[in-house]
Amino acid sequence: MYTLKKSLGQHFLKDEHIIQKILDALKQDGFANLLEVGPGGGALTKHLIQLPGINFKAVELDDEKVAFLKKTYPVLQDKIIAQSFLDIDVPFDEPFTVIGNFPYNISTQILFKVLDWKDQVPVVIGMFQKEVAERAASKEGSKVYGVLSVLIQAFYEVEYLFDVSNEAFNPPPKVQSGVIRLKRKTTTLPVKSDRAFTVLVKTAFQQRRKTLRNAVKSLFTAEVLQDEIFTKRAEALSVEDFAALTFKMG
Numbered sequence: 001m002y003t004l005k006k007s008l009g010q011h012f013l014k015d016e017h018i019i020q021k022i023l024d025a026l027k028q029d030g031f032a033n034l035l036e037v038g039p040g041g042g043a044l045t046k047h048l049i050q051l052p053g054i055n056f057k058a059v060e061l062d063d064e065k066v067a068f069l070k071k072t073y074p075v076l077q078d079k080i081i082a083q084s085f086l087d088i089d090v091p092f093d094e095p096f097t098v099i100g101n102f103p104y105n106i107s108t109q110i111l112f113k114v115l116d117w118k119d120q121v122p123v124v125i126g127m128f129q130k131e132v133a134e135r136a137a138s139k140e141g142s143k144v145y146g147v148l149s150v151l152i153q154a155f156y157e158v159e160y161l162f163d164v165s166n167e168a169f170n171p172p173p174k175v176q177s178g179v180i181r182l183k184r185k186t187t188t189l190p191v192k193s194d195r196a197f198t199v200l201v202k203t204a205f206q207q208r209r210k211t212l213r214n215a216v217k218s219l220f221t222a223e224v225l226q227d228e229i230f231t232k233r234a235e236a237l238s239v240e241d242f243a244a245l246t247f248k249m250g
Helices: 016-026 063-072 104-116 130-137 147-153 194-206 239-246
Strands: 033-037 055-059 097-101 123-129 156-164 177-184
Touching: 016 097, 016 123, 016 156, 016 177, 104 123, 104 130, 104 147, 123 130, 130 147, 130 156, 130 177, 147 156, 147 194, 147 239, 194 239
Parallel strands: 033 055, 033 097, 097 123
Antiparallel strands: 123 177, 156 177
C-alpha cells in the first residue's frame, strides 16, 4: 500500500468519529474552493472529494502518497499539487478554505503561510499538535500566548474545537492533538503596517520576561516609552494593544 515516513512527520488519521467531527466543522461555513494539506493516506480526502459542487485540490509532498491517492481515487488525477505546502503558489484564483491534518514538523510555518494568503483564505480547519493549537487560540495572560497567538488573532477568530487522542492515528504520535478553526475577521484591525506589527510583536516576545520598556526600546522614542503600558510584559497585552502601539513606533 504505502509506507510511513517519519522524516515527514507522518501520522495518519484512522478514527472515523474524529473524521466526521472535522467534516461537520468544515460544513458550518460555505465555500466553493477547498485545499487539503497533507492528505496522506486519504482518510479525510475520501470524504472531501464527495462534497457536491466543490472545486477540490490537495497538496502532498510525498511522491509515494501521490501515486497511491491517484490510483485509489482516480478523480484526484489532476487535483494534487506534488510539492511542500510551504513552497506552493496560491492554488486558486478565488477565495478558498484550507483543511488538513497538518504535518506537525511544519505546522507553525503552515499558519504563517496562511497569514500571507489571509485575503484569499476566509476559513481554516486544522489538526495540530495540541500545544500549537492551544498557542494559536490562547489569549493574553496565558503562559502559551505569544507571537503566533497575536499574529494569527489580528486577522482571524481562533476557536479551539476539540482534543484528539493519539490513539486516533496510525502510528500513534507521542503527542496529543487538537483541532482548531480560524475564521477571518470581518473588520480589519488598524495597524501602521503589517510589517511594523510583525516586528513589534516578534521583538516584544523575544525577551518575554522583560518589561516592554526594555524589550522594545529600540522601536520607540524615549518619550513614548514613558507611557504606562511599557511597564507591562508582552504576554499582558491584547492583540488590540499591540495594534494601537504600532502607530507610536519611531
